[in-house]
Amino acid sequence: MAAKRIKRIAVMTGGGDCPGLNAVIRAVTKTAINRYKLEVWGVEDGYRGLIEDHIHPLNTNDVSGILTIGGTILGSCNSSNPFSYPVQSGKRTINKDVSDLCVANLKKRGIEALVCIGGDGTMCSAAAFAKKGLIVMGVPKTIDNDIWGTDITFGFNTAVTTATEAIDKVHTTASSHHRVMIVEVMGRYAGWIALHAGVAGGSDVILIPEIPYDLSKIADYVKARSKKGKRFSIITVAEGAKPKGGQRVVFKTEKNSPDPIRLGGISFVLAEQLGQITGLSCRAVNLGHIQRGGSPTPIDRVLGTSFGHYALELLMKGQFNRLVVWKEGKLGDVALSRIAGKIKTVRPSNPLIAAARAVGTCFGI
Numbered sequence: 456m457a458a459k460r461i462k463r464i465a466v467m468t469g470g471g472d473c474p475g476l477n478a479v480i481r482a483v484t485k486t487a488i489n490r491y492k493l494e495v496w497g498v499e500d501g502y503r504g505l506i507e508d509h510i511h512p513l514n515t516n517d518v519s520g521i522l523t524i525g526g527t528i529l530g531s532c533n534s535s536n537p538f539s540y541p542v543q544s545g546k547r548t549i550n551k552d553v554s555d556l557c558v559a560n561l562k563k564r565g566i567e568a569l570v571c572i573g574g575d576g577t578m579c580s581a582a583a584f585a586k587k588g589l590i591v592m593g594v595p596k597t598i599d600n601d602i603w604g605t606d607i608t609f610g611f612n613t614a615v616t617t618a619t620e621a622i623d624k625v626h627t628t629a630s631s632h633h634r635v636m637i638v639e640v641m642g643r644y645a646g647w648i649a650l651h652a653g654v655a656g657g658s659d660v661i662l663i664p665e666i667p668y669d670l671s672k673i674a675d676y677v678k679a680r681s682k683k684g685k686r687f688s689i690i691t692v693a694e695g696a697k698p699k700g701g702q703r704v705v706f707k708t709e710k711n712s713p714d715p716i717r718l719g720g721i722s723f724v725l726a727e728q729l730g731q732i733t734g735l736s737c738r739a740v741n742l743g744h745i746q747r748g749g750s751p752t753p754i755d756r757v758l759g760t761s762f763g764h765y766a767l768e769l770l771m772k773g774q775f776n777r778l779v780v781w782k783e784g785k786l787g788d789v790a791l792s793r794i795a796g797k798i799k800t801v802r803p804s805n806p807l808i809a810a811a812r813a814v815g816t817c818f819g820i
C-alpha cells in the first residue's frame with residue numbers, strides 16, 4: 456500500500472523546556488516547507504494549546520534566527536495532560552479526557568500529523584493519541600536524558616555543560632574556605648546529569664538515585680581527604696538521590712502534572728547532616744532551572760537539527776508513530792508504543808562509574 460501523502464502538519468513542544476527545542480522546531484519547519492512543500496502549524500504551550508485551540512501557521516521566517524536561542528518559541532507546559540485535564544463541573548473541578556477535542560482542533564484545520572517534541576510525559580500522551588488514530592512523530596527532549604530507547608536526548612549536553620561550569624566555580628571557593636561544597640543538579644529519578652557533570656567537574660563524591668548512599672561513608676571520605684591535607688571536598692548530588700532505606704527530598708507536588716512530584720532540596724539536608732557529623736564547614740547550592748536555560752551547545756544544536764529533520768523524513772516515508780532516537784552512534788527510531796511509561800536510568804555497571812571509581816570518586820557506598 457502506498458504511504459499516505461501528508462500535506463499539513465503541526466509541531467508542539469511539551470513538558471519542561473530545555474536548550475535545543477528551537478533547533479528542532481526550525482529543522483522540522485524548514486524541512487517540511489523547503490523540502491516537502493508542506494503547510495506547518497505551531498501549537499502554543501504544549502498540549503494546553505491543543506486543548507484550548509491555540510494553533511497558528513508557521514512559516515520559515517518565524518523559525519529563522521532561533522537556532523542558538525534557548526527555550527521554545529512555541530511555549531511549553533508540563534501540567535496539562537489531555538487524557539486527564541481539570542475542567543469545571545458546576546462548583547467542582549473534575550479531571551476529564553479531552554483528547555477528542557485535541558484531535559478535532561487539528562482535524563478542523565486539515566492537520567494530518569503532529570510532531571511532538573517532549574519528554575516521557577509528552578510521549579505517553581503522544582502514544583495514546585497515536586492509538587486514537589492521529590499520526591504522531593516523537594522527538595526526545597530533556598535535560599534529564601532519561602527517555603527510554605535513545606542513548607541521548609537533546610538538552611542534556613547543555614545542562615551538563617552548565618552544571619560543570621558551576622562545579623568548576625564552586626571548586627575555587629571551596630578551596631579558599633576549606634569547605635565541603637555540595638552542588639545539587641536536576642535529573643528526576645535518573646543520575647545522568649550528576650554522573651556526567653560530577654565526573655567532568657572532578658567531584659570527590661557523586662550521589663545518584665540509582666546508588667542509594669550511606670551518609671557515614673561520605674563523612675568518612677571527606678574526613679579522610681581533610682586528614683590527607685585536601686582541605687576541601689566537592690559533592691555533586693542528583694535531586695533524586697536518597698540514603699539507603701530512606702526517602703527522596705520532595706520540594707512540592709503539582710497536582711495536574713502527569714508527574715506531580717517535584718524533587719529538590721537534598722543538598723541542604725546533606726550539608727546540615729555532614730556538617731554535624733564531620734565538624735567541617737559545609738555549604739549547599741541547588742543549580743535548579745539554570746540547567747534548563749541558555750543557548751544550546753553545538754552538540755545540542757546538531758542533535759536537535761538532526762532529530763527534527765529525521766522526524767520529517769520518517770513521516771514522509773510513511774513511518775508513522777515513531778520516536779526518533781540516537782542509538783549506538785546513529786539516528787534511528789522506535790515505536791512510540793514501546794517507550795510509553797518507561798524511563799532510562801543509569802546502570803550501576805555504567806563504564807563511567809567504573810572510570811570515576813578508578814580515579815578515586817566516592818559514590819557514597
Ligand code: F6P
Pocket residue numbers: 471533574597598599641642643694717718747
Ligand atoms: O524533566 C526536567 C526537569 O527539569 C527535571 O530535571 C526536574 O525535576 C523538573 O523538570 C522540574 O520541573 P518544574 O519545571 O516543573 O519545576
